[in-house]
Amino acid sequence: xxxxxxxxxxxxxxxxxxxxxxxxxxxxxxxxxxxxxxxxxxxxxxxxxxxxxxxxxxxxxxxxxxxxxxxxxxxxxxxxxxxxxxxxxxxxxxxxxxxxxxxxxxxxxxxxxxxxxxxxxxxxxxxxxxxxxxxxxxxxxxxxxxxxxxxxxxxxxxxxxxx
Amino acid sequence: xxxxxxxxxxxxxxxxxxxxxxxxxxxxxxxxxxxxxxxxxxxxxxxxxxxxxxxxxxxxxxxxxxxxxxxxxxxxxxxxxxxxxxxxxxxxxxxxxxxxxxxxxxxxxxxxxxxxxxxxxxxxxxxxxxxxxxxxxxxxxxxxxxxxxxxxxxxxxxxxxxxxxxxxxxxxxxxxxxxxxxxxxxxxxxxxxxxxxxxxxxxxxxxxxxxxxxxxxxxxxxxxxxxxxxxxxxxxxxxxxxxxxxxxxxxxxxxxxxxxxxxxxxxxxxxxxxxxxxxxxxxxxxxxxxxxxxxxxxxxxxxxxxxxxxxxxxxxxxxxxxxxxxxxxxxxxxxxxxxxxxxxxxxxxxxxxxxxxxxxxxxxxxxxxxxxxxxxxxxxxxxxxxxxxxxxxxxxxxxxxxxxxxxxxxxxxxxxxxxxxxxxxxxxxxxxxxxxxxxxxxxxxxxxxxxxxxxxxxxxxxxxxxxxxxxxxxxxxxxxxxxxxxxxxxxxxxxxxxxxxxxxxxxxxxxxxxxxxxxxxxxxxxxxxxxxxxxxxxxxxxxxxxxxxxxxxxxxxxxxxxxxxxxxxxxxxxxxxxxxxxxxxxxxxx
Numbered sequence: 001x002x003x004x005x006x007x008x009x010x011x012x013x014x015x016x017x018x019x020x021x022x023x024x025x026x027x028x029x030x031x032x033x034x035x036x037x038x039x040x041x042x043x044x045x046x047x048x049x050x051x052x053x054x055x056x057x058x059x060x061x062x063x064x065x066x067x068x069x070x071x072x073x074x075x076x077x078x079x080x081x082x083x084x085x086x087x088x089x090x091x092x093x094x095x096x097x098x099x100x101x102x103x104x105x106x107x108x109x110x111x112x113x114x115x116x117x118x119x120x121x122x123x124x125x126x127x128x129x130x131x132x133x134x135x136x137x138x139x140x141x142x143x144x145x146x147x148x149x150x151x152x153x154x155x156x157x158x159x160x161x162x163x
Numbered sequence: 164x165x166x167x168x169x170x171x172x173x174x175x176x177x178x179x180x181x182x183x184x185x186x187x188x189x190x191x192x193x194x195x196x197x198x199x200x201x202x203x204x205x206x207x208x209x210x211x212x213x214x215x216x217x218x219x220x221x222x223x224x225x226x227x228x229x230x231x232x233x234x235x236x237x238x239x240x241x242x243x244x245x246x247x248x249x250x251x252x253x254x255x256x257x258x259x260x261x262x263x264x265x266x267x268x269x270x271x272x273x274x275x276x277x278x279x280x281x282x283x284x285x286x287x288x289x290x291x292x293x294x295x296x297x298x299x300x301x302x303x304x305x306x307x308x309x310x311x312x313x314x315x316x317x318x319x320x321x322x323x324x325x326x327x328x329x330x331x332x333x334x335x336x337x338x339x340x341x342x343x344x345x346x347x348x349x350x351x352x353x354x355x356x357x358x359x360x361x362x363x364x365x366x367x368x369x370x371x372x373x374x375x376x377x378x379x380x381x382x383x384x385x386x387x388x389x390x391x392x393x394x395x396x397x398x399x400x401x402x403x404x405x406x407x408x409x410x411x412x413x414x415x416x417x418x419x420x421x422x423x424x425x426x427x428x429x430x431x432x433x434x435x436x437x438x439x440x441x442x443x444x445x446x447x448x449x450x451x452x453x454x455x456x457x458x459x460x461x462x463x464x465x466x467x468x469x470x471x472x473x474x475x476x477x478x479x480x481x482x483x484x485x486x487x488x489x490x491x492x493x494x495x496x497x498x499x500x501x502x503x504x505x506x507x508x509x510x511x512x513x514x515x516x517x518x519x520x521x522x523x524x525x526x527x528x529x530x531x532x533x534x535x536x537x538x539x540x541x542x543x544x545x546x547x548x549x550x551x552x553x554x555x556x557x558x559x560x561x562x563x564x565x566x567x568x569x570x571x572x573x574x575x576x577x578x579x580x581x582x583x584x585x586x587x588x589x590x591x592x593x594x595x596x597x598x599x600x601x602x603x604x605x606x607x608x609x610x611x612x613x614x615x616x617x618x619x620x621x622x623x624x625x626x627x628x629x630x631x632x633x634x635x636x637x638x639x640x641x642x643x644x645x646x647x648x649x650x651x652x653x654x655x656x657x658x659x660x661x662x663x664x665x666x667x668x669x670x671x672x673x674x675x676x677x678x679x680x681x682x683x684x685x686x687x688x689x690x691x692x693x694x695x696x697x698x699x700x701x702x703x704x705x706x707x708x709x710x711x712x713x714x715x716x717x718x719x720x721x722x723x724x725x726x727x728x729x730x731x732x733x734x735x736x737x738x739x740x741x742x743x744x745x746x747x748x749x750x751x752x753x
Contacts, residue, residue: 060354
């Protein structure tokens with residue numbers, strides 16, 4: 001029985017193989033890293049070693065690219081990603097207070113993942129939902145017109161489902 | 164003859180070759196534009212902006228290292244506005260740099276310090292947030308201190324483009340950018356080969372060798388140990404530069420005298436063991452040729468190359484000679500043959516090697532080299548470290564009366580001397596192998612085709628009707644290119660010499676920093692150091708390792724013959740594949 005990790009690795013290796021026939025194949029590194037993150041949720045070192053070897057790109061260079069772009073996660077992320085909008089509209093409507101409340105409730109700082117692995121807390125810059133500011137986004141779902149208490153209530157709904 | 168065009172520098176008209184950059188054109192006509200991240204052997208980074216100039220018709224300043232000249236171009240290199248902006252740029256770099264020059268190891272030979280003086284920075288106008296990072300002191304050889312880094316990127320380009328090791332890159336971005344190995348792992352655990360070329364090109368103290376001068380001074384004052392030193396061939400050819408001499412002075416006698424004045428009881432010349440290496444290595448080579456052993460045989464003297472081998476070329480480990488390096492042979496013989504002869508307990512011998520090399524520090528610690536549980540070399544110090552120790556002890560190095568090394572493991576042939584430069588080990592090996600194989604003495608012993616700074620050098624020899632094809636590479640980048648050929652065509656060569664540093668040991672990672680009027684790894688300097696060694700060789704009566712009477716005595720009294728069981732115990736070893744695995748890209752355009 002082949003596990004999910006092995007299956008994902010096979011998919012990444014296949015994708016790298018596909019890029020090899022293309023012009024400037026070495027410039028597909030970012031695309032490959034996106035693929036890794038898409039499958040694993042973050043850039044695992046073991047997988048980056050595989051990418052380095054298969055693409056024949058030094059690991060230090062891959063690390064340079066992976067750390068340059070904020071989009072790439074270098075640590076495992078939680079089951080749900082909570083993005084708190086800190087864009088102008090949300091900020092003036094109390095986005096910072098929502099963020100503080102969530103930091104306290106979840107016991108993590110921005111960029112960190114809760115101990116139970118359920119949530120990763122992130123900041124976002126304008127999610128395009130200014131009309132219902134302040135907003136948070138959990139995975140790809142938007143929650144608006146929040147205050148500290150309402151935001152914690154949303155988190156509790158996810159906790160309930162997870163149980 | 165390339166096409167010439169007319170340009171104007173500071174209102175004066177010049178005819179210059181088309182295709183040059185503004186900086187190159189200005190250099191040719193006596194204008195040294197201030198610079199920092201630029202190095203002629205590395206790609207253009209354009210990171211520091213110190214080399215900016217005014218070009219008529221351009222809205223902004225141009226980075227002269229990167230900007231090509233064009234017909235009629237009017238360039239100003241030293242206007243009041245430029246001077247002011249350049250000074251601001253350097254001040255901003257200084258602002259994010261520790262203010263600890265007086266306690267810094269590079270004090271007095273720091274390029275940033277020199278630049279600040281050239282810019283006339285006397286007051287500091289900016290004061291902002293400074294970066295603070297932990298030093299990485301994990302490696303036996305290379306210390307990384309990101310707090311001192313000004314992000315010029317020379318180390319990254321050296322490691323990637325010249326050495327093709329690619330251990331370093333710039334990670335993160337903006338204010339948080341740091342030069343580091345992959346995953347911010349310790350240097351010790353990385354693919355770093357310990358060559359120390361990052362130290363050579365660093366303009367500040369962001370990379371330094373692990374300094375053992377304190378330990379050595381302490382032991383020199385320990386009455387319970389016998390203090391023994393050895394020094395490598397290329398140290399004598401370069402150490403004068405640390406005392407402001409022109410490159411290429413042979414300071415062998417002064418170095419021996421200074422080591423004795425520092426308190427060493429016995430001073431040996433590593434060149435003696437270079438001769439022993441040749442006895443063993445040429446015998447091993449001939450054995451492989453005659454008995455169908457693994458070919459091509461590759462030399463094993465260079466410590467950076469040996470670490471590189473384990474991580475980048477595990478498939479070629481059997482091709483590499485089992486000989487230890489001359490330093491490790493000298494250490495092993497000191498604590499066996501010599502100690503026994505002297506009636507000294509080898510455990511009481513404190514053995515120091517003075518090397519041009521940072522990787523030798525790592526080598527000395529290798530468990531593979533222990534004999535009866537004893538390290539042959541207890542501490543390795545670089546040319547830079549010994550120069551500092553000599554200055555610190557107040558020894559008048561330049562005017563000191565030259566002395567000779569101790570015997571019976573201190574005298575060397577000319578073949579042992581040229582070990583310090585690219586092609587030298589091969590040339591020395593051929594001098595002996597020819598005679599061992601043919602029974603005749605090789606008359607024309609100077610092999611010009613494998614001398615000099617060409618990246619890969621080749622020669623074909625006739626050993627009594629047997630054609631032997633040899634190749635030589637210096638610097639790990641050239642070695643990678645050569646080994647690429649070997650992997651594709653394993654029968655092309657019989658014997659290969661690899662030295663990890665540009666120019667061989669003369670360009671080692673532990674050699675004196677570039678002088679104020681020079682640049683790191685300047686080719687002219689490397690050539691002068693090499694010529695110094697060739698000159699010593701020419702002046703020797705004995706120029707072949709097997710003619711060295713002390714070497715003959717060593718075999719008669721102790722080792723019996725090359726490749727004997729005793730030789731294997733003390734002078735040979737085996738290496739094995741190690742992780743993380745090194746990756747050599749097909750091209751550097753990623």
